[in-house]
Amino acid sequence: MQLLEFQxxxxxREYGINLLDSISSTNIEEGRKHAKELGYPFVIKIQVPVGGxxxxxxxxxxxxxxxxxxxxPQVMDLTIKGEKARAILLEKMADIxxxxxxxxxxxxxxxxxxxxxxxxxxxxxxSVKNQIIKEIGLGEVSDEVAQExxxxxxxxxxxxxxxxxxxKKLSKLxxxxxxxxxxxxxxxxxxxxxxxxxxxxxxxxxxSNFRHPELEKYQEKSAIEEQAEKSGFSLVELDGDIAVVGNxxxxxxxxxxxxxxxxxxxxxxxxxGGGATTESVYEALTLISKLDRVKxxxxxxxxxxxxxxxVAEAFLKAYEDxxxxxxxxxxxxxxxxxxxxxxxxxxxxxxxxxxxEAINAAVMGVKx
Amino acid sequence: MTDIFALLKGNPEDPDFEKKGVIVQGITGAxxxxxxxxxIAYGTNVVAGVTPGKGGQKFEDKVPIYNTMKEAVDATNAKxxxxxxxxxxxxGAAKDALEAGIKLLVAIPEHVPVRDTMEALELAxxxxxxxxxxxxxxxxxxxxxxxxxxxxxxxxxxKIAVLSKSGTLLYEISDxxxxxxxxQSITIGIGGDPVNGTxxxxxxxxxxxxxxxxxxxxxxxxxxxxxxxxxxxxxxxGFNKPTVAYxxxxxxxxxxxxxxxxxxxMGTYGSAESKVSMFNKANIPVAKRPAEVPVLxxxxxxxxx
Numbered sequence: 039m040q041l042l043e044f045q046x047x048x049x050x051r052e053y054g055i056n057l058l059d060s061i062s063s064t065n066i067e068e069g070r071k072h073a074k075e076l077g078y079p080f081v082i083k084i085q086v087p088v089g090g091x092x093x094x095x096x097x098x099x100x101x102x103x104x105x106x107x108x109x110x111p112q113v114m115d116l117t118i119k120g121e122k123a124r125a126i127l128l129e130k131m132a133d134i135x136x137x138x139x140x141x142x143x144x145x146x147x148x149x150x151x152x153x154x155x156x157x158x159x160x161x162x163x164x165s166v167k168n169q170i171i172k173e174i175g176l177g178e179v180s181d182e183v184a185q186e187x188x189x190x191x192x193x194x195x196x197x198x199x200x201x202x203x204x205x206k207k208l209s210k211l212x213x214x215x216x217x218x219x220x221x222x223x224x225x226x227x228x229x230x231x232x233x234x235x236x237x238x239x240x241x242x243x244x245x246s247n248f249r250h251p252e253l254e255k256y257q258e259k260s261a262i263e264e265q266a267e268k269s270g271f272s273l274v275e276l277d278g279d280i281a282v283v284g285n286x287x288x289x290x291x292x293x294x295x296x297x298x299x300x301x302x303x304x305x306x307x308x309x310x311g312g313g314a315t316t317e318s319v320y321e322a323l324t325l326i327s328k329l330d331r332v333k334x335x336x337x338x339x340x341x342x343x344x345x346x347x348x349v350a351e352a353f354l355k356a357y358e359d360x361x362x363x364x365x366x367x368x369x370x371x372x373x374x375x376x377x378x379x380x381x382x383x384x385x386x387x388x389x390x391x392x393x394x395e396a397i398n399a400a401v402m403g404v405k406x
Numbered sequence: 407m408t409d410i411f412a413l414l415k416g417n418p419e420d421p422d423f424e425k426k427g428v429i430v431q432g433i434t435g436a437x438x439x440x441x442x443x444x445x446i447a448y449g450t451n452v453v454a455g456v457t458p459g460k461g462g463q464k465f466e467d468k469v470p471i472y473n474t475m476k477e478a479v480d481a482t483n484a485k486x487x488x489x490x491x492x493x494x495x496x497x498g499a500a501k502d503a504l505e506a507g508i509k510l511l512v513a514i515p516e517h518v519p520v521r522d523t524m525e526a527l528e529l530a531x532x533x534x535x536x537x538x539x540x541x542x543x544x545x546x547x548x549x550x551x552x553x554x555x556x557x558x559x560x561x562x563x564x565k566i567a568v569l570s571k572s573g574t575l576l577y578e579i580s581d582x583x584x585x586x587x588x589x590q591s592i593t594i595g596i597g598g599d600p601v602n603g604t605x606x607x608x609x610x611x612x613x614x615x616x617x618x619x620x621x622x623x624x625x626x627x628x629x630x631x632x633x634x635x636x637x638x639x640x641x642x643x644g645f646n647k648p649t650v651a652y653x654x655x656x657x658x659x660x661x662x663x664x665x666x667x668x669x670x671x672m673g674t675y676g677s678a679e680s681k682v683s684m685f686n687k688a689n690i691p692v693a694k695r696p697a698e699v700p701v702l703x704x705x706x707x708x709x710x711x
Contacts, residue, residue, distance in 0.1 A: 040661065088661050089673070120659065146600045146630040146668070149524050164673050176524055216521050218600065219672070243600075245667055246519035248494055272665035274658075287598055287665025288572020288627055291654040296695055298657035307658070309665040340574045340581075371581075394695070 039242045040087040044127045045256045046220075046238030053211045055204055055222075056234045060129035066110050072128050073106050082106075084113050085125040089162065089239075094118045099131070120277060124258065132236055137224035138191065139166045140205060142179075142212045144219065144243070150175050151212060153183070153205070157191040160224040179209040200233030201225070215253065216246040262328050269321045271310050278303025280400050281326045284338040285314045293338040293393060302401040305332045314339045319352035320361070327362045333404040334365050338393050341372025346389075350378040353387040367400035369393045408536050410592070410612040413485060413510045414551055427453035427484035428553055429508070431475065431491060431499050433465050438490035441514075441555050442469070445488075448552040454478040456487075456502075475499075475506035488512040488544065488553050496540060497522035504533045512553045513539030513603060517667070523601045530603065537603025541666065542595035543573035554595060564589015566703070567613035569606055570625035571596045571632075571666070575654060578696045579625055586700035591616055598666030600629070606636040614645055621648040621703055624690075628655030629668040629676040637684035648706035651685045652693045653678050 041049075044062040051057055061072040062085065073080070084096035091097055096116050098109045114123050139159030145152040153172040154163070170190045172183055184205045188198040204225060212220045221239040228234055242253060259267070266273035272287060282297060282304045284290040290309045297304055306329060310318045319337075326332055339349060349370055356362045366387040370378060379389045390396040416423045428445070432438035433455025442465060446452050454472060455465045461473035472478040475487065487508045491499045493515045503511050504526070511530070513523075518540040530537050538545050544554015548561035556573070560581035566588045570576035573595060580590060594609045596602050604612075606624065613619065622645075626633040633653065640649065656678040658664045660671045671677045682692045691706065693699045 119661070144520055144600065147605065147632060147635055149527055149601050162673065176521070176528070216519060218520065243520045243667075244663075245493065245517045246521060249519070272663075274662050274664060276659065284574070286572060286574025287669055288570075288575035288625070288654045289578060291572075291627060291658055291664050291669065292575060292578075292652075292696060294658065295654065295656045299694065304657070307664060340578050371578075392697070394697070 039244055039257065041240040041242070041256050042085040042087060042124055043083065043238050044085055044125060046240035047235070049211060049215065049240060050235055050238055053207045055207050056200075056232060058130045058132055058234060058236065060127050062125045062127045064125050066114070069110050069126060069128065070106070073103070076128050076130060078102055079131045081129050081131060082109055082113050083127040083129060084116055084118065084123045085127055086118050086121040086123060088119045088121050091118060132226060132234065133229040134226045135229055135231075136227040138201065138227065139163070139223050140201070140208065140225045141219065141221035141223070142208055142217075144217075145173060148173055151209070153179065153187060155187050155191055155205075157193070163221075163223070174209070178213055179205055181206075196231045197227055197233065200227075204233055204235070215250060216243050217241060218243050262325060266308070266325055269318070269325070271308060271322065271325070273325065274307040275329070276304045276306055277331070278305045279331055279333040279404055281305045281308065281329065281332045281335045282338070283308045283310065283322050283326070283335060285310050285340060289338060289340055293336065293397075296393065297336060297397050297400070300397050300401050302336075302397065302404075305329055314341060314349055316348050316352045316355070319349050320356055323352065323356040323362050327364075332364060334367060334400050335362070336396060336400045337366055337368040337370070338396065339368075339370050339372070341370060346370040346372040346375045346378040347381060350381045350387075353382060354385060357385055365403050367396045367403060369396040408612060410510075410536075411616070413536075414545070414547055422451070424550060425451040426486060426551065427451050427482050429454045429456060429475065429478050429482065429484045429487040431456045431487055431489045431503060433457055433469070433471060433490070434460055435490055439465065441490065444555075445552055448558055450551050450553060453482040453484050475502040475508065479506040479508065485509040486512070486553060488514065490514050493517040493519070493540075497526055500526040500537070501529060504529050504535050509535045511535060511537045511603075512544050513537055513542065513597075514544065514555060516541045516598075518599065520599070520601050520667075523599060523603070527601070527603055538595065539597040539599075539603055541599045542597035543576060545592070545594050547592050548590050556593075560584060561593065562589040564591060565618055565620035566590050566623060567616065567619060567621075568593040568623045568625065569596060569609045569613070570594070571598055571627050571668070572625060572654060575625050575652070575696060579623060579652060579699050582697055583623065583700050583703070586704065588621070588700055588703060591619060596632070598627070598668050600668040602632070606632040607639045610636055610639060614643065619647055621650070621707065623699055623703065624649065624651040626651060626653045626681055627666065627669050628653070628658055628664065628678050628681075629666070629670050631675065631680075633681040634684040637688040637690065640688045640690065646710070648703060648710050649690045650693060650699055650702045650706060651690050652696060652699055653681050
């Protein structure tokens with residue numbers, strides 16, 4: 039899970055990393071109160087769990103009440119990479135001398151935490167120049183390594199001290215919360231030579247959530263995502279009209295790719311997990327029935343030893359119970375597929391022997 | 407480098423040649439018992455199970471159960487274990503196994519915290535042991551030994567090595583290969599987690615020198631850079647057996663985790679484009695659909711003849 043900026047900053051504050059004054063709000067009434075408390079000028083920042091906010095107009099300077107009244111609702115209404123605003127952060131304007139880059143991430147191929155730092159921050163990581171990369175094992179960063187990083191960034195005196203201090207705090211935070219990525223971009227040298235985190239990114243390892251009840255409050259899930267999780271499914275909502283269901287993340291991704299290649303627009307990614315039972319497929323159909331935009335359902339199950347008749351029963355039951363009233367285009371690989379096809383004769387579920395055929399039928403089917 | 411065949415098969419002079427013992431950790435759980443049965447049915451020599459507190463009992467009236475891995479290893483001398491415990495107990499189970507002398511540990515659980523995987527890997531390194539997974543379907547030499555949860559149906563003995571991050575895609579693609587006459591010499595499930603005990607490059611090192619290997623299939627997906635590293639390794643090593651890749655997740659949105667903990671694109675890191683372009687650089691065709699894999703492989707073989 040990627041935390042929102044203001045949530046990441048709450049953690050930064052807890053670990054003593056320097057921050058500008060800021061307050062988050064979810065409506066303009068609250069925002070007005072905060073504007074008074076904070077005082078102009080300040081920056082309005084959209085809170086979405088994706089990057090590229092600045093480019094999309096999600097970060098706006100605000101000098102007075104008039105600007106605030108125009109810009110707050112504008113920013114609140116933005117959708118960035120499909121993500122609507124979760125909140126708005128008002129943050130004091132900063133008097134910056136220089137922007138740096140600092141992050142610690144879980145290095146997947148080296149299997150250890152790794153620092154990336156640069157004296158040229160404030161741009162997306164792909165464009166950050168002169169990156170200093172240090173692998174630091176599984177423990178916190180040592181004084182020695184922190185000093186090396188500051189030195190290689192070309193920093194001296196107060197600036198170096200500030201960065202070393204920030205890096206050590208950031209590393210403690212990363213390890214203690216088991217983060218996959220913690221990034222400060224930009225980390226700024228202020229006019230008064232202090233070091234401050236102007237932005238914050240924090241990605242958790244969701245698999246370690248059970249050890250971090252303190253992060254639970256940041257878990258933001260839609261009702262449907264929560265239900266999916268309870269059923270042990272993985273669900274990612276997308277904005278098309280064909281729901282994609284399958285067993286196994288790789289297989290569902292592959293189905294999504296092929297559907298897109300053929301001009302179809304996926305409405306969701308739904309992985310019911312390794313096996314497929316009457317219950318799990320019925321549950322998946324129930325979930326999908328709650329997505330209004332869905333016009334058809336594409337099911338791709340690689341059963342192996344699963345009886346496809348078991349899956350066919352789930353479709354029949356879902357129609358019978360009026361859970362769904364949508365056409366289902368299904369490829370079921372497994373045993374007894376002829377019998378399953380027979381069972382579904384006359385229902386709104388069509389079974390195909392290849393996924394390609396099911397996809398073509400789904401794309402044609404939702405056009406009608 | 408690990409001689410995976412020595413571990414899985416052994417040498418003809420070994421008394422347990424082609425019937426290496428396997429210990430099942432978590433053998434009395436619903437999942438562990440189901441797959442212990444399936445593995446035995448496939449011909450895998452399951453010599454012991456471990457479930458703390460159930461030592462002294464027998465699984466299916468045949469396989470002895472022990473409380474700890476040390477007891478199980480002392481009694482059987484097995485070097486292979488497969489772990490079915492819940493994710494939060496994985497690290498404990500892995501330590502128990504590695505300390506007891508296990509050299510190949512197959513980690514089935516999904517949702518293992520990355521930190522636990524990294525700690526298990528550090529220990530494995532010290533003990534000169536290999537971990538496959540976590541979040542893997544396992545490893546198999548078709549028609550000989552299966553240490554995993556894969557259904558037997560898609561696989562057939564042969565001369566193609568298949569390395570896959572995904573479980574069901576491994577089945578799907580092996581099925582397609584089998585139907586086209588390409589049996590498999592070995593299949594290795596890398597797993598869908600961000601950190602893999604055996605990375606694609608490690609798996610490649612395990613299979614590249616198989617004497618009668620006729621080709622290799624790599625089933626990757628978005629996230630991380632292990633496909634890119636593999637492509638580079640293939641270029642550097644001059645490996646020239648026909649190789650075909652498949653990458654799942656081209657249509658996935660960025661910064662969303664697509665089912666697997668490791669399947670996430672951050673910026674351009676982990677993107678399908680990056681992987682496809684590296685494979686292209688290594689002169690490895692990338693299939694658009696699973697069904698295309700055997701077609702491309704046959705094409706590659708024709709050219710190399």
